[in-house]
Amino acid sequence: MKEIEDFLRENKPRVKNDPAFILEAQRRMESVEGIKSEVDRQHRRGRVALVVALAAGLAVGVLVTALAFLYPVDPESMADGFWDSARLFVQTWKMYLMVLVAVLAVALGLVLSRPSGAAIRS
Amino acid sequence: MTRERFITELRQQQEPLRRFLLALCGGDDALADDIAQDALVRAYVASGSFLGLSKFSTWLFRIAYNCYMDHCRKAKPQQVDVEAAVQIPSADTADASFRYQQLYRALNRLPEKEKAAIALFYFEDRPVKEISAILEMPSGTVKYQLSMGRQHLKQYIQL
Numbered sequence: 001m002k003e004i005e006d007f008l009r010e011n012k013p014r015v016k017n018d019p020a021f022i023l024e025a026q027r028r029m030e031s032v033e034g035i036k037s038e039v040d041r042q043h044r045r046g047r048v049a050l051v052v053a054l055a056a057g058l059a060v061g062v063l064v065t066a067l068a069f070l071y072p073v074d075p076e077s078m079a080d081g082f083w084d085s086a087r088l089f090v091q092t093w094k095m096y097l098m099v100l101v102a103v104l105a106v107a108l109g110l111v112l113s114r115p116s117g118a119a120i121r122s
Numbered sequence: 123m124t125r126e127r128f129i130t131e132l133r134q135q136q137e138p139l140r141r142f143l144l145a146l147c148g149g150d151d152a153l154a155d156d157i158a159q160d161a162l163v164r165a166y167v168a169s170g171s172f173l174g175l176s177k178f179s180t181w182l183f184r185i186a187y188n189c190y191m192d193h194c195r196k197a198k199p200q201q202v203d204v205e206a207a208v209q210i211p212s213a214d215t216a217d218a219s220f221r222y223q224q225l226y227r228a229l230n231r232l233p234e235k236e237k238a239a240i241a242l243f244y245f246e247d248r249p250v251k252e253i254s255a256i257l258e259m260p261s262g263t264v265k266y267q268l269s270m271g272r273q274h275l276k277q278y279i280q281l
Binding site for chain 2: 001003004005007008009011012013014015016017018021022024025028029032036097103
């Protein structure tokens with residue numbers, strides 16, 4: 001067994017010292033950097049869109065709920081038009097609308113409290 | 123880890139890494155370098171998660187070994203051109219060429235784990251504990267793989 005061990009130690013594979021290898025590795029790393037920054041940019045863009053959507057939903061939800069509480073409608077005196085139906089719908093489901101507004105507020109808070117690059121780094 | 127630090131580490135490790143993969147690829151230096159480049163990209167992408175709990179070289183070799191195993195799973199079994207060993211710079215005599223051909227032919231006949239353990243222990247002089255971290259197997263299993271590898275090589279190599 002000693003001969004085999006000596007044979008292996010004396011005949012280690014030798015590699016050519018190739019500067020092109022490091023250059024190629026650096027070129028690939030630059031490509032990786034390019035892809036990383038593009039993914040990062042797209043994540044940032046998606047995050048901005050999400051924040052805008054959540055904020056808009058929250059504002060509209062708060063407004064509609066406030067109106068439903070401030071100007072309650074009388075179902076008896078309403079005509080059958082679209083806006084009357086919508087007002088009646090809001091009046092009936094205003095408690096659920098408040099829950100939806102609360103959910104939007106929590107989601108917005110969570111999105112804003114997350115570090116911007118978290119999605120890429122995790 | 124910054125890019126500059128990564129490249130500095132890479133300059134130190136490129137030769138051992140390529141030698142390790144050359145042994146695993148049975149002397150096919152083009153394939154070994156392709157797998158090494160693939161491993162370096164993977165390591166660079168994951169460099170943010172390198173916490174320094176192990177040596178950089180251990181971490182890099184583990185990635186390279188996983189890349190090699192992925193390649194083995196994907197690639198169809200093919201005959202490596204062992205004659206390529208003649209092109210190795212150190213093989214400047216016919217005798218040395220013959221020894222390298224014999225070595226690569228024998229390594230190609232070993233199971234992957236035995237080959238990796240033999241390459242790390244005898245060509246890279248890594249201790250068993252480090253080989254166990256690279257190959258993700260207990261130290262006892264590494265010793266067993268080394269023992270089996272030696273026995274197999276004894277059958278395949280005529281000294």
